[in-house]
Amino acid sequence: MRVDSPRMNLDDPGINLRNINRDVLNYSQLRSVDEAIFVEQRKPTREIELHLTGNMERYIWALDGVMFKDATPVNIKPNERVRITLVNDTMMNHPMHLHGMWSDLRTPSGDFQVRKHTIVVQPAQKISFDVTGEVGRWAWHCHLLYHMEAGMFREVAVV
């Protein structure tokens, strides 16, 4: 299954949390107070796009249809500034956690939004964040244990 036209807005509280009788925080409301000090201003020189994929009936979860056991690492060079774009082709949220590096979330127009460890990707959402390569071999995975164990996991090799 592929999403034909994923949405990029960051102000959707998510399924079952829309139009309820109280405020639900969303990513468009988050700000980093220390952006000027800590957040890298360099533009990315490369983009890596991956689809979050799965099969609900067989309970298989993967990235680009490839489970961890069959996957090769995602390669980033030391100190390389890279834009990672995730497209969620599934009907579930996936909180994607990248170890070793900050995930600098971008708005749909590419501006800096907020700095995070884990980025939740909603169903049919396309979301981008920038990272700077820190030397190491890092885990990158969905933080839902059953998804991670079922294959939604990659090594990010910064060597």
Ligand SMILES: [Cu+2]
């Ligand atoms: Cu997941």
